[in-house]
Amino acid sequence: MNALARINWIARGGLAFVFAYHGLVPKLLWLSADERSMMQAHGIEQVQLFATLAGVAEIALALWIVLSPRSAWPIAVAAMALTGLLVDVAVVSPAMLRAAFNPVSLNVAGLALCAVAWHARQRNAPPGSGSPGR
Numbered sequence: 001m002n003a004l005a006r007i008n009w010i011a012r013g014g015l016a017f018v019f020a021y022h023g024l025v026p027k028l029l030w031l032s033a034d035e036r037s038m039m040q041a042h043g044i045e046q047v048q049l050f051a052t053l054a055g056v057a058e059i060a061l062a063l064w065i066v067l068s069p070r071s072a073w074p075i076a077v078a079a080m081a082l083t084g085l086l087v088d089v090a091v092v093s094p095a096m097l098r099a100a101f102n103p104v105s106l107n108v109a110g111l112a113l114c115a116v117a118w119h120a121r122q123r124n125a126p127p128g129s130g131s132p133g134r
Contacts (some may be wrong), residue, residue: 004120006071011117015078016062018110023058027051032098041092070122079114082107 001009026032031051039047061081064074086107089096095102 008117008120011113012065016065019058020062023055027055065093075114075117082110
């Protein structure tokens, strides 16, 4: 495995971990107060159902990221989701942006992983060439 492929796997693995963890732990296993308040701020009444659907979607995205190492689509979707969710928090619950371990640091770090995975992905390279096929 060449250096770009290793970098791609590390970035995708880190990004997938972020989505899988945030889908599983604060949504599916233990619905966090912050998740609950964000959903209620949007007027969502079926909080548990919405949290379950969101958690499953995040885990599905995590799987897509790691199971499609040559595809740009899961990285693009992840970047759009991270950007959209950060803007959403800034508009709906701006106080969360001042909290410890807040969405700014998490989402910007996630966007950095997206950028690394995007630039390190192998694109239509001939087998064994070691070239990213730009």
